[in-house]
Amino acid sequence: EVRLVQSGAEVKKSGDSLKISCKGSGYSFTMYWIAWVRQTPGKGLEWMGIIYPGDSDTRYSPSFQGQVTISADKSINTAYLQWSSLKASDSAMYYCARGQLVDHWGQGTLVTVSS
Amino acid sequence: QLVLTQSPSASASLGASVKLTCTLTSGHISYAIAWHQHQPEKGPRYLLKVSSDGRHTKGDGIPDRFSGSSSGVERYLTISSLQSEDEADYYCQTWDTGMIFGGGTKLTVL
Secondary structure, X not given: OOEEEEOOOEEEEOOOOEEEEEEEEOOOHHHOOEEEEEEOOOOOEEEEEEEEOOOOEXXXXXXXXXXXXXXXXXXXXXXXXXXXXXXXXXXXXXXXXXXXXXXXXXXXXXXXXXO | OOOEEEOOEEEEOOOOOXXXXXXXOOOOOOOOEEEEEEOOOOOOEEEEEEOOOOOEEEOXXXXXXXXXXXXXXXXXXXXXXXXXXXXXXXXXXXXXXXXXXXXXXXXXXX
């Protein structure tokens, strides 16, 4: 069974750094892209970026380029989304998803940033 | 630039059928799309992929009530025998030079 299991909810302050994770299992992790998607209240789904764990090829949405860093450690089948300095506007639910045409989703990680 | 257009809302009665539409911009007629269901307080759930020729591939455990089809630049999701738990937001999604989502359709089951 394909599973994407994300790390737990986070509560941070503006200016803090943060790294959340997404662990894949039940398939060959290196052979599928992993995307990160943001959802904020009242808004739809926004694509942030995507990584191919096999060679770490990474693409970013222009809206998120320079704002976040996406990485992967294929030795432990895990992809990451990180911020170096959080803002209150980064408060959202974040999902990882498998594939360029998504066929599996993680359960989501809620990030709350207080100012 | 590829854009996916969805109606903001749709409604249908319990037990009835509903057909949701996702329209690709002209010039992108060959693109496949994926449909995802997003219920309140839950994560998105992949439903199925629809190719330009109308074939669809469903995700694991997706009931037969859900099906996909195509016509030109339109991609459809049909839900038959509507149940209360089908009330959710439905998003279409594809890939071009990046991942693209439609704006979503909020389905109300009456």
